Amino acid sequence: MAATALPGNPDVSAFIQGINDKYLEVHRAYEDNFWATKMALSGASTSALSSTKNALDEFLSSQDRLRAVCDAEARPDLSPEQLRVLAVLRRTFATYVSEEESVATLRARLNDLEAELAGVRNRMRLGTTDPATGEFRPASSVQLRNAMRMSGEESARRAAYDALRSIGPAIAGPFAAIVRLRNELARRAGFPNYYEMKVQAAEGFTQARLFQMLDGLESATRQLATDARARLAAAKGEDSLKPWNISNALAGDIETRMDPYFPFENAVDVWARTFAALGIDYRGSTMRLDLCDRPGKYSNGFCHWPVPAYRKVDGAWVPAQTNFTSLATPGSVGSGKTALVTLLHEGGHAAHFANVDQASPLCSQERAPTSVAYAENQSMLLDSLAGDAAWLARYARDAAGQPVPWSLVREAIEAGHPYAAFSVRSMLAVPYFEKALYDLPDDQITPERILSLADEVEARVEGGPAPRPLLSVPHILSDESSAYYHGYVLAEMGVHQARAHFLKTLGRIVDEPEVGAALTRVYWQPGNSVPFLDLVERLTEAPLTADAWVKELQVPVEVKVAEEEVAYREALEAGPRIPPGSPVDLNMRILLVHGDETVADTEVEGSLPAACAKYTAWLANKGT
Numbered sequence: 001m002a003a004t005a006l007p008g009n010p011d012v013s014a015f016i017q018g019i020n021d022k023y024l025e026v027h028r029a030y031e032d033n034f035w036a037t038k039m040a041l042s043g044a045s046t047s048a049l050s051s052t053k054n055a056l057d058e059f060l061s062s063q064d065r066l067r068a069v070c071d072a073e074a075r076p077d078l079s080p081e082q083l084r085v086l087a088v089l090r091r092t093f094a095t096y097v098s099e100e101e102s103v104a105t106l107r108a109r110l111n112d113l114e115a116e117l118a119g120v121r122n123r124m125r126l127g128t129t130d131p132a133t134g135e136f137r138p139a140s141s142v143q144l145r146n147a148m149r150m151s152g153e154e155s156a157r158r159a160a161y162d163a164l165r166s167i168g169p170a171i172a173g174p175f176a177a178i179v180r181l182r183n184e185l186a187r188r189a190g191f192p193n194y195y196e197m198k199v200q201a202a203e204g205f206t207q208a209r210l211f212q213m214l215d216g217l218e219s220a221t222r223q224l225a226t227d228a229r230a231r232l233a234a235a236k237g238e239d240s241l242k243p244w245n246i247s248n249a250l251a252g253d254i255e256t257r258m259d260p261y262f263p264f265e266n267a268v269d270v271w272a273r274t275f276a277a278l279g280i281d282y283r284g285s286t287m288r289l290d291l292c293d294r295p296g297k298y299s300n301g302f303c304h305w306p307v308p309a310y311r312k313v314d315g316a317w318v319p320a321q322t323n324f325t326s327l328a329t330p331g332s333v334g335s336g337k338t339a340l341v342t343l344l345h346e347g348g349h350a351a352h353f354a355n356v357d358q359a360s361p362l363c364s365q366e367r368a369p370t371s372v373a374y375a376e377n378q379s380m381l382l383d384s385l386a387g388d389a390a391w392l393a394r395y396a397r398d399a400a401g402q403p404v405p406w407s408l409v410r411e412a413i414e415a416g417h418p419y420a421a422f423s424v425r426s427m428l429a430v431p432y433f434e435k436a437l438y439d440l441p442d443d444q445i446t447p448e449r450i451l452s453l454a455d456e457v458e459a460r461v462e463g464g465p466a467p468r469p470l471l472s473v474p475h476i477l478s479d480e481s482s483a484y485y486h487g488y489v490l491a492e493m494g495v496h497q498a499r500a501h502f503l504k505t506l507g508r509i510v511d512e513p514e515v516g517a518a519l520t521r522v523y524w525q526p527g528n529s530v531p532f533l534d535l536v537e538r539l540t541e542a543p544l545t546a547d548a549w550v551k552e553l554q555v556p557v558e559v560k561v562a563e564e565e566v567a568y569r570e571a572l573e574a575g576p577r578i579p580p581g582s583p584v585d586l587n588m589r590i591l592l593v594h595g596d597e598t599v600a601d602t603e604v605e606g607s608l609p610a611a612c613a614k615y616t617a618w619l620a621n622k623g624t
Contacts, residue, residue, distance in 0.1 A: 006313040006359045008079030012072050013313040016085055019069075020360050023059060024307065027365065030056045031306040035323045037118065040296035041596050046115040053111045053479075057096065061104060066093035085359045088529050091369045092362050095201040098189045106185045110178065114479055117174045121477065122296055124170055128159040139163065141299040141472055142327040142338075148467060149247040150255065150333050154239075161244035161467070168454060168471030172447035175477065180445045182482070183438060195438040198483035201368035203490075204531055210486055211435065217489065217546040218428055218461070224421035224553055229463050231418055243465040250419055254412050255334050261396040261404040262336035264328060265616040267291075268592070270395050271343035272584045272608055274385065275351065277577035279513030281520075282588035283309065284319035285354045290593050291339055292622075293327040297595075300474045301326040303346040303379075308361040309354050318361075320354040330619050341386050348382035349375065354588075355520050356527035363527035367480060372487025374532035377494040378523060384495055389413075389564035390510040393571035401580065406568050410561055417557050424553070426468060427492065429461040430485035433470050438483070494536050496548035501540040508567075511577040584608050594618075 006013045030052040036044035059065070072078075073086045127138040128147075139147065139160070147160040182194035191197035196207045203210065232240050232249060240249035268289070290297075307321035326342035328335045349366075352375070356364035366375055385391045389409050396404040436453055437445075454470040475481040502509050502518075509515055522539045536544045555563075578584060590608060592600040592615045599618045600611040 005315045006079070006081055006085070006311075008082040009075065009077050012075065012078060012082050012086075015068070015072055016082070016089070016360060017313045019065070019089060020310070020312070020362075024361055026052070026056045026059045027308070027361070028306045031304055031323070034304060035306070038298035038302075039290055039325065039595060040122070040294075046119055050111045050115040053115075054108050057107045057111070058104065060093060060096040061098065061107070062093065063097050066090065066097045069093060081359065084529050085363070088358070088360060088363050088369075088527075095368045103185060103188045106181060106188065110181050110185065110479065113174065113178050113181065114477070117171060117178060117477055120174060121167070121171060121474075122298075124167065126163055126167070128156070128163055131155060131159075138295060140293050140295075140297070140327060141167070141474075142293060143329055143332075145247070145468065146329070146332060146334055146338075148244055149251050151248065154245065157244040157248055161469075164472045165469050168451055168469060169447075171471065171477065172450045175471075176445050176447050176450055178477075179437060179440075179450070180442050183442065183445075193438040195435055195483045198368070199486070202370065202372050202484075202487070204369065204371070207435070210431075210490075213493075213544075213546070214428060214431060214486065214489060217424065217493070217550070218432075220546065220550045221421045221424045221428075221553065225425045225463060228419045228421050241464060243467045243469075246422075246467045250415065250422070252415055254408070254415050255337075257408060258396075258404065258412065259333045259336065260398045261392075261408075262340055263399055264330045264336040264339055265612075265619055266397075266580075267328075267336055267339040267343055268590075268615070269580070269584070269609065269612050270340055271347055272586055273576060273578040273580070273582070274344065274391070274395060274510075275347060275382070275516075276584050276586055277511040277513070279516030280351045280586065281516075282320075282351060282354045282586050284317070284587060285309070285322060285350065286319070286589045286591070287322040287324055287350055288591045288593055290323075290325045290595070291328050291342075292594055293329050294595065297327065298325070298474070299327065301342045301346055303349040305353055305365065308364040309356055310361040310364055311357055311359055313359055320350070320364075322350045322354070324350060330622075337386070341383050344386055345379040345383035348379035351382070352378035352519075352524050355524035357525045358527045358529055363529055370528040371532035372484050373490035373494065374523075374528070374535065376487045376491035377498075377532070377536075378519065380488070380491050381495045381498055381519075384499065385510060388510060389568035390508065390571040393568045394510060394574070394576040397580065403572060406565060406572075409564065409568055413561050413564055414557055417555075417560050420553050422462075424492075424549075425462045426466065427485070427489050429457055429466065429470060430473055430475070431489065432461055433457040434476060434483050434485065490532075490544070493544055493546045493549055494532075496546075496552055497536065497540050497542065497544060500548045501542075510571065511574075581609065 033049040033052045037046055037049045069086055069089045073083065073090060126140065127136055129136050141164060144160040144163050148157045151157050186194040186197040189197060199207045199210050229241060236249045239245055303322060303324045305320055305322055307318065309320035310318050312318060324346045326339055326346065328339040353364050358364065392404050392409055433454060436457060437450065440449065458464065458466040458470060475485055499509060502515055506512055506514055518539065523535055526535065533544050590602045590611060591598055592611060600614040602608050602611045605611040605614055
C-alpha cells in the first residue's frame with residue numbers, strides 16, 4: 001500500500017502524532033520490563049515493571065489529554081479519517097480517566113500488589129515428589145498438566161494434580177487483597193464492581209449482556225456435558241472422572257501415537273508454511289520467539305507488542321515488534337503438538353496486530369478498549385486448524401516425511417468428539433468464577449472464601465473438581481488478563497461462525513489464500529476502530545451467536561468421521577500448498593531465543609529454513 005498522509009487539518013494530524021509518540025514511549029518501556037520479568041531475564045526488576053506500569057497508567061488516565069482529544073474532535077474542519085482516529089483516542093482515555101483523583105493512587109497500589117503477587121507465584125516451589133525415592137522434581141504448571149495427560153501411573157497423575165491445587169492456597173492471601181482493591185477501584189470509577197468495569201471497557205457492553213450470551217451457551221451444553229461424563233464413566237470406570245484421571249482417560253494412547261507426527265523441531269517451519277499458504281503477511285514485523293520452558297518462566301504462552309503496528313500521520317508505515325512465548329519441553333510426549341498449537345495461536349495474534357492499518361498505535365494495542373473477544377477470535381480461529389483432518393493430512397508428518405495415517409486421525413476423532421463439551425465447560429468456568437468473585441461483598445473476599453468459591457464453580461459448571469484447578473489459571477491474577485477469560489468464549493463462538501461461513505462460501509479453509517485476505521481486510525485492518533460484534537457480522541453476514549458451535553457439538557461422531565475422512569483424503573492427494581523445505585516468506589524477521597540467549601535470527605542466517613536448522617541443532621545440543 002502506498003504511503004498516504006492522514007487527510008484533514010494538519011494541526012490535528014500533528015496533535016494525533018504527538019499522542020502517538022508519547023504513547024509508544026511509555027508503552028514500550030512497560031512492555032520491555034513485562035517481557036524481562038515474565039521471561040526471568042537477567043537484571044529483570046519487578047520494581048521497574050511496577051514503575052513503568054504506573055507511567056503507562058498515568059498517560060492513559062490523563063484528564064487533560066482526554067479534554068484535548070475532545071476539543072480536537074469538536075473542530076468543524078476534520079476529515080472522516082481524523083474523526084475515526086480521534087474517536088479511538090477518546091474511547092481509550094475515557095476508559096482509564098476517572099473524576100476521582102484517588103483512582104490513580106489505587107491503580108499505583110494495585111500495580112505494586114500485582115508485582116508482589118507475580119513474585120510469589122514465580123518463586124513457588126512447584127513440582128512433585130517421587131514416592132519411591134523422596135526426590136523432589138521441579139515442574140511448571142504446563143509440565144504438571146502434561147503429566148496428568150500422559151503419565152501411565154495414577155500416583156504420578158495425582159501428585160501432579162495436587163501440585164496444581166497447591167497454587168490456590170499459596171496465592172489466595174495476596175490475591176484476596178488485590179480483588180478487594182480492584183473492586184474499590186471500580187466503585188471509585190463509577191462501576192458496581194471490577195468485572196463490570198472491565199467488560200464495559202473492553203467489550204463496550206454490559207456484564208448483563210455478556211452473561212446473557214454465556215448463559216445461553218451454558219444451558220445448551222449442560223446436558224451434553226452430563227451425558228459425556230456418564231459416557232466416560234461407562235467406558236472407563238468411575239475413577240476416570242477423578243480430576244487427575246480425566247485428561248489421561250480422554251487422551252488414552254492416541255496422543256502418544258500421534259506424537260511422532262508433530263516433531264518439536266519442525267514446529268516453526270510447519271507454522272510458517274501453514275500461514276504463508278493462507279496468504280498471511282506480517283508486513284515487515286520483527287518477532288522474538290522464546291519457545292522452551294525453564295525455571296522461573298511465566299506459566300502461560302502469550303504474545304505482546306513492544307511496538308504496535310500503525311501508520312504515521314505522514315503515511316509512513318511502522319511495522320510491529322512482537323514478543324512471543326510458549327512453554328514447550330522438547331523430548332516429552334505432546335511437546336511438539338503443544339508448541340505448534342501455541343505457534344498457530346500466538347502467531348495468529350501477531351498476524352492480526354501486524355496488519356492493523358490505522359493512524360495510531362492505540363488502534364492496535366491489546367488493552368481496553370480493544371475487545372478481548374476480538375483479540376482472541378483471530379488466534380483461536382487459526383489454532384483451530386490443527387484439529388482439522390484437512391490440515392493434518394497436509395502438515396502432520398513424521399521425521400521421515402510420512403503423513404499421519406487416516407486410521408489414527410479417525411481414532412482421535414472418535415476419542416475426542418463425544419467429549420468436546422468438556423472443553424466448553426472448562427472455558428465457561430473461568431468467567432463464572434470471576435463474576436462470582438467480584439460480586440462478593442468486601443468482608444467475604446477472604447482466602448478461605450476464594451478457595452471454596454473456586455471449588456463450588458468447578459462442581460457446578462464442570463461437574464466436579466476440575467483437572468485444571470481454577471486458581472491455577474494465570475489469567476485471573478494480573479491486571480491485563482483478569483476479568484478477561486469470557487473473551488475466549490465469545491471468540492470461540494466467532495471461530496465456529498467464521499469457519500461455517502468460510503466452508504460455505506469457499507469450500508475449504510486450509511491452504512486457502514482468500515481466508516487470509518478476508519481476515520486481513522475485514523477483521524485486522526480496522527483494529528479497535530470497529531466493535532467486535534460488528535466485525536463478526538461483516539465477515540459472516542450474521543450476528544454473533546453460539547449456534548454454529550452448539551451445532552458442531554451435536555454432530556454424531558459417525559457423521560463427523562465420515563465428513564473428516566473426505567476432507568483428509570482430498571487433502572492428502574493435494575498435499576501442502578508450500579511443501580516442506582520450500583522457501584517461506586512471511587515478510588517478517590524472526591529471532592529464536594531462550595531467555596537472554598539469541599539462538600537464531602533469520603536476518604543473520606539468511607532465511608527461515610536456515611534459522612530453523614540452527615535452532616534444531618541447538619535443541620539437540622541442549623538435550624545432551
